[in-house]
Amino acid sequence: MKNSENPTKILLAEGNDDQHIAEHIWHSLSNESQLPFYPKNTQGINSLLSSLPVELKNRYLQSLGILVDSNAHPMKRWNKILSTISDSIPLILKLDQTKMERL
Numbered sequence: 001m002k003n004s005e006n007p008t009k010i011l012l013a014e015g016n017d018d019q020h021i022a023e024h025i026w027h028s029l030s031n032e033s034q035l036p037f038y039p040k041n042t043q044g045i046n047s048l049l050s051s052l053p054v055e056l057k058n059r060y061l062q063s064l065g066i067l068v069d070s071n072a073h074p075m076k077r078w079n080k081i082l083s084t085i086s087d088s089i090p091l092i093l094k095l096d097q098t099k100m101e102r103l
Contacts, residue, residue, distance in 0.1 A: 007038035010055060011065040012048050016041055018067045037065065045069075049080060053088040 013019035019041045026035055042048035045068060055064055068077055 006060040008060050008062040009037040011037045011039045013041050014068040049084050052084045056088045
């Protein structure tokens with residue numbers, strides 16, 4: 001994405017490897033050289049979580065992707081991300097926990 005000043009589509013990546021994998025997948029599956037999103041390497045899960053409220057308030061934002069490592073406890077990470085998002089926007093997020101546990 002060319003305009004990094006006010007990007008409308010952002011991918012928050014937990015780290016360098018996550019960002020590079022997302023970019024590699026895009027370039028290997030697409031004929032377009034330009035990414036359709038602006039990748040932001042947040043340098044860790046805590047930084048990513050603290051940047052979520054700021055990103056969600058971005059008036060230019062149309063789409064927000066989040067890419068994190070699942071590590072040993074993917075449901076704990078997912079619940080922390082959901083908690084951070086639901087604290088930031090006036091929305092109630094309901095999930096069927098049994099479906100998520102099967103993933």
